[in-house]
Amino acid sequence: MIANRIITPGGAHPAMARKKAPLVGIIMGSSSDSEVMHGAAEMLDGFGVPYEAQIISAHRTPDRLVKYARHAEKTGLCVIIAGAGGAAHLPGMIASHTYIPVIGVPIMAYSKVAAKTNRAYLSSFGGLDSLLSMTEMPTGSPVACVGINKSANAGIYAVKILAIGSAALQKKLTAYKDKQSRAVIKESDTLYTSGLSKFTARRRRLKKGR
Secondary structure (H helix, E strand, O other): OOOHHHOOOOOOOOOOOOOOOOEEEEEEEOOOHHHHHHHHHHHHHOOOOOOOEEEOOOOHHHHHHHHHHHHHHHHHHOOEEEEEEOOOOHHHHHHHHOOOOOOEEOOOOHHHHHHHHOOOOEOOOOOHHOOOHHHHHOOOOOEEEOOOHHHHHHHHHHHHHHOOOOOHHHHHHHHHHHHHHHHHHHHHHHEEEEEEEEHHHHHHHHHHHO
């Protein structure tokens, strides 16, 4: 049964002391949120950080949410990444039930009309509803929050939290930042040598070819 998958055996473990047990929990309010939340998983995969992912609805499965908070502490998760759209109570509610730091990912919800007609209709507030519900948590119940649909940033932030106790992750993060820096310098050199007009035209051609 789905409910039984939440409660798994195991005790708390220090960060990075385990090799295969998940260190990060990725949860989302519905299956449609996976289209956004996979960015966090891809980032964690890139750094070799084990994680688990589940669907937990704050409104439709409130008991499951409480059980997951207990499961997260029992199994030794170090960070929880929670994504939700609309009212987006999931990050705040899970944070209220555990001492584990929670990173919220506000999701821009699309209307049912858009799904049927392929028209780009967004929710009434364009994701601001979920963003504000996470950033305006009351004093004493904080939730870290990234930008709308920026689940990859949540993944990086989780890695940074874990890197406090891991020299290996510190090295990987340093290498990641160095790679970003080299990429920017390389693009700048190309822009300088080719000129702005040719550089922009090339970028447009590449974008169309995707």
